[in-house]
Amino acid sequence: MTNDVNPHRASGSGPVTVGPIEDPARLPEAVDLYRAVLDLPSGDPAVSPRLLAGLVHNGGSVIGAYAGDTLVGFAYGYVGRDAGTGEVYHYSQAAVVDRAWQGRGVGRALKQGQREYVLATGLTRMRWAYDPVRARNAHFNLDVLGARGRWFVRDLYGPEARGPSHEGPAEPTDRLVVEWDLTGTPSPGAGPSPEPVAGRLPAWGEAVPAGDDLLLGVPRTWSRTEPEPGRAARVRAAVRDALEHALGQGYVAVSCRVPSSPAGEDVPHDTAYYRLRRDV
Template sequence: MHHASERRYQCATLRNHAELHAAADLYARVFDYETPDLHLNTNLLSALVRNGGSAVGARAEDGELVGFAYGFAGRDRAGHEFHYSQAAVVDPAHQGSGVGRLLKATQRDVALGWGQRRMRWTFDPSLARNAHFNFSALGAEGVDYEVDYYGRPGTDRIVVEWALDRRDDPYAAARSLRPPQFRPEDWGRPIPADDDAIWLPVPAQPGDDPDVCRAVRSGLRGLVAEDRVLVACTRVDDRTAAHLAVRRLDEEEE
């Protein structure tokens, strides 16, 4: 499967050792992973490509690998099956150029090729920009909140689910709502909106104030624990963004 973006990138499955090695190097460099336990195993990536998973790379016009995403076939305790995207990484020099969306679109094609109709992944709850991409841009939902997802403190994650073959988005109207003019003193405080929806103002950029971090994480965890899903994250101004949570709608899986 091969895609060309509107700009200067191409994205496809990575198959040979040199491609996968370049992907592992990009991953370690961008995430600044220095310890071997956080590095990627190229044999594992190759096995994923052959057995229900994905390893896709985006290249610039000169052939340089500037984006990479990988995932595997997943199944939760309730028996729901999905493609789990473990990570997506973009070279800092190419961020904001559509590479992330291209990686996700290519992963989507790979997943559908395996017969997987949903994709899941996680992101750091302090990253409002990632939330905006996942919810407002891609049209996915935040469906769960996991404390210490990677088994160590400070690794709380929001779980995202993306319906890959959805024809009509039942949350489209909610995603288009504009938040009120919230201020920093509102950060982390759930605020009711129309139709039983709830806004949660958060910092637009991650910060190091522990009280704010705790309030935001507690607020997000509470929202998805109440049979709600996160469907949008919209910038209010340079300092503040706002999540929107609505009641979860049951979608029939054919």
């Protein structure tokens, strides 16, 4: 591992060193971590050491976060080109953090390391996709990193079976694609904490005006909704429709938060709120 960025200290831990994984002998560790974090069955093709080696030698990013000599985070990506505009950017396909290290700042250190690597290649923008009903990921992408949700893609990967053994009913793989401007200092998402509009906040899948912005409600913790397939499907469909409509009207997702403090008895505590703002 060479060209490490400055060590990043994760909360409650020692320094985490982030940098490219260039030794091919260490690439299987990244694949094993990816499989473990995503709980992939043996038949899932996932990612291979050979693919990662190809990326290392052909402009891709293969980034590791290490605590001592232990790999605790991994991200990889490649150069992409917008089919409509021709813009060239770096596409981050995946980023995972060991479960024992989640919530301790490793994810942020990993993305900052990937950012520094991409900037060194001469590219200034990065894109990636995430499941828009997962509020924790939305908050990290939009508020912690300062990326912006600009595009919605239905069933990006095709229907996908869920559940501990991936044998559950298939569900859509709708994704919100974000863009991260790498040229400035990383900054959090814009906008105040969500407050009631006309005495209330929007329900799951509902978008309501908030001044010049829109607020869109989503489950605060998707894992509590996921075991109810019928309800989960209805929420997904409503969020899909709301995002497609808003983005089609020129809005972008700039934040996903929960109220910082109770704003009234009617404020639900099981809901997070996207803030969507017109792109200017």
